[in-house]
Amino acid sequence: MTPDVHSEAPLGRRDLRKQQTRAALTGAALRLCAERGFEHVTVDDISAAAGVSPRTFFNYFASKEDAVLGDHLIEVEAMRARLAALLPSMPVLEAIRRAVLIVVAAMEADRDHWFLRMEVFHRSPQLLPRLVLSNAEAERLTTEQIAVHLGVDPRVHGYPALVVATTSAAFRVAATRWMAAGGTLSLGALVDEAFTALTAGLTDPG
């Protein structure tokens, strides 16, 4: 009866309110940190702006950083599925390149949100590492996936970890350039450029 916008949503007015509160907290955190910088925003500020008690803040997020970093890991599962579908029919590097485009699309669709986050990261570089950590788990899973595909033990053979780590780095470089350019360039094009250079063995340009 109730219209389901997303695949599964039991959504009582309770769960609805939870989503609202969570969104209000991340929104307030992002906005305040973009304005003042991460270290000049307290949990009290964020919860006040979101209209909840500071104690409630910690019912939603384990740390102040988590509220800013949010959940950008949702599309990881979609990427995994895409990668699994592509791996049998092409080289590993090419499969990764195409699978990454899912993330690219999600980011380009969410431009404003990502630029706000860039503003926060720009003001408060201490947050960058945490971003890397949240990627670490995803990288570990992808490494395992590729190792299985190739039929090798990732502890013995270095290739799966190497290709995942380097392509992740390439993606980060592309994303950084995208944000630095204020979105005037296409993220997809920048990613393609990076992967092309990787395929060519990182030979000197010119």
Next chain:
Amino acid sequence: MTPDVHSEAPLGRRDLRKQQTRAALTGAALRLCAERGFEHVTVDDISAAAGVSPRTFFNYFASKEDAVLGDHLIEVEAMRARLAALLPSMPVLEAIRRAVLIVVAAMEADRDHWFLRMEVFHRSPQLLPRLVLSNAEAERLTTEQIAVHLGVDPRVHGYPALVVATTSAAFRVAATRWMAAGGTLSLGALVDEAFTALTAGLTDPG
């Protein structure tokens, strides 16, 4: 008159004591964290083990993490110099590969220390990002260096950032394998293997 072990050392008994205190703090921090895990060690524990007040701890380190991470950035300058010497006569990727061997040598010479740190990182993965951050500044400088060598603007051309980010990732993979193998393999050989794969364009192994 006084024998100088290192190049420059004014070393009164005051500076000597400072070095001792600093070493005692990092040593205690490393040991305790390897035993109990980072989050189960307080600053009070560390300073007590090192025989100084907790307040003094913060005169030496800005944060608890800093005491564990220590200063592994010393050889960065040596690597920069080596890179500058090599760049004119060979491709960028090859120059980086050879320059990295300086760091490799330092790490292999300091095996025990690095393995203790590996133990800490293994028990407390939250520390890994901080390690990445400390590398970030070094990466930024190297990127600039390569951009100058190639005569390009790193904000316009993606290659310098890309080659630095990917080789850093490759090095991290090699170091991780080295530590995972408990040092039974040569770090230099693992690094070479990774760079060879990079040069080959990350083609599938077989």
Next chain:
DNA sequence: AATGAACTTGCAGTCTCTGCAAGTTCATTG
């Protein structure tokens, strides 16, 4: 309407980290 689960909140407390104002140690200079 009644029951219980889920959510929010305040409170007390721990831990990290900082500024300040002592006190102490050491190198320097007359």
Next chain:
DNA sequence: CAATGAACTTGCAGAGACTGCAAGTTCATT
């Protein structure tokens, strides 16, 4: 050698992040 001042250590008070507990409140279920 004594005096001066800089460097270092320390305690104290306090802000801020974060947690466990014991309420109170809201909501779904029956």
